[in-house]
Amino acid sequence: MLRRSFVLGCAAAAAVIGLVQGAVPSASLAADRFITVASTTSTEDSGLFGSILPKFTAKTGIEVRVVAKGTGQAIDLAKRGDADVLFVHHKPSEEKFVAEGFSTVRKPVMYNDFVIVGPAVDPAGIKGSKDVAASLGKIAGAKAPFVSRGDDSGTHKAELALWKTASLDPAKADGGWYKSIGQGMGPTLNTAAAMNGYTLTDRGTWLNFKNRGPLTILVEGDKRLFNQYGVMLVNPAKFSHVKATDGQAFVDWLVSAEGQQAIADYKINGEQLFFPNANEPGA
Numbered sequence: 001m002l003r004r005s006f007v008l009g010c011a012a013a014a015a016v017i018g019l020v021q022g023a024v025p026s027a028s029l030a031a032d033r034f035i036t037v038a039s040t041t042s043t044e045d046s047g048l049f050g051s052i053l054p055k056f057t058a059k060t061g062i063e064v065r066v067v068a069k070g071t072g073q074a075i076d077l078a079k080r081g082d083a084d085v086l087f088v089h090h091k092p093s094e095e096k097f098v099a100e101g102f103s104t105v106r107k108p109v110m111y112n113d114f115v116i117v118g119p120a121v122d123p124a125g126i127k128g129s130k131d132v133a134a135s136l137g138k139i140a141g142a143k144a145p146f147v148s149r150g151d152d153s154g155t156h157k158a159e160l161a162l163w164k165t166a167s168l169d170p171a172k173a174d175g176g177w178y179k180s181i182g183q184g185m186g187p188t189l190n191t192a193a194a195m196n197g198y199t200l201t202d203r204g205t206w207l208n209f210k211n212r213g214p215l216t217i218l219v220e221g222d223k224r225l226f227n228q229y230g231v232m233l234v235n236p237a238k239f240s241h242v243k244a245t246d247g248q249a250f251v252d253w254l255v256s257a258e259g260q261q262a263i264a265d266y267k268i269n270g271e272q273l274f275f276p277n278a279n280e281p282g283a
Helices: 002-031 041-045 048-060 071-079 091-099 132-142 154-165 185-195 203-207 244-255 257-265
Strands: 034-040 063-069 085-088 107-119 146-148 178-180 199-202 215-219 226-233
Touching: 034 041, 034 071, 034 244, 041 048, 041 063, 041 185, 041 203, 048 063, 048 244, 048 257, 063 071, 071 085, 071 091, 071 154, 085 091, 085 244, 091 226, 107 132, 107 185, 107 203, 107 244, 107 257, 132 154, 132 215, 146 185, 146 199, 154 199, 185 199, 185 203, 185 215, 199 203, 226 244, 244 257
Parallel strands: 034 063, 034 085, 146 178
Antiparallel strands: 085 226, 107 199, 107 215, 107 226
């Protein structure tokens, strides 16, 4: 009887160990199910990803690992095959990415806008203007400090295009008022705050930025400040290691009704940071 109890006890213990051991591989596999998304810093710095990615993971079991870079660097990363999905905000560069075969389709996701921030004392006198070109002209005329990201990001590309609309080339400016620092949006805002300078920022990052110091929004509302975001699956025909199924699942979720609602629901102090427009023609 004692022997039988001992055998039964050993069998039960082995069964428990087997169950535990059986659970380990599935947990490990679940932990290993992830995709890499090369994205602009604004989706990270604004807090958007912190809000929406847990919802996607809860629904699909797919972890999203974000590499947040300026748009130009994020595109280069994807072109090397070091990401499964590209999520950035410079439409001409995105369309070129597709045209070169690094993706097969670009999908619009959401938009917000850029704003010019600067010191409340506003030495250039641009507060309240809705003409971004005229405002940049006044900053240049006053030789007031302007801090540029200078990092080939979507925001930097937009800034350079805006200077062009003002018929100005700040890279040739004299007086040292134009500072190109080669940094992300957070460090750029910190530098502008320390210098009592002006800069261009996406509204999402600005709303989530805590170290504002003397800075305030001075110029907004010009249609040229529109800021569109797009998403693309990196082409698995170019890079066989791309996790096409899970990457496409993320793309499809972002543009689905559920993903679009998750984006719309992200707010700071009641203010919506991004506006979904996946179904808007031409976005």
